[in-house]
Amino acid sequence: MLALFRPKDYPQLLDLGCGPGIYGESFARAGYQVTGVDFSSRSIDYAKKSAAEKKLNIDYFYQNYLSLELNRKFDFAVMIYCDYGALSTEKRKIVLKEVYDHLKPGGKILV
């Protein structure tokens, strides 16, 4: 990932279904400006606490990625750990549209 989508070229990263922030923290350490979204409030609470303890500047939002409302655009979106594969065809279309609407021109998604 780092070789294909370097943080200096794709600085604003959106982590969809970020869970407790395991990858979000690695992305932040690698140099991305990370925003994580998950519809598990427990995971988001854990992720926020963990980032604060580690002094990592990550934005986490308790949201459904099928109806994203983020007031910002991203260079790079990721869905880690087979989340996309678990979605129905209809939900895949919805999430791809949501991601598209939240990407800058030339932005990328990695699933």
Ligand SMILES: C[S@@+](CC[C@H](N)C(=O)[O-])C[C@H]1O[C@@H](n2cnc3c(N)ncnc32)[C@H](O)[C@@H]1O
């Ligand atoms: C298999 S876990 C992966 C977590 C994280 N990406 C990782 O690899 O550690 C899937 C995550 O996606 C979240 N999730 C599933 N559907 C979602 C949706 N519609 N909106 C937001 N989060 C969702 C779950 O709550 C869960 O935290």
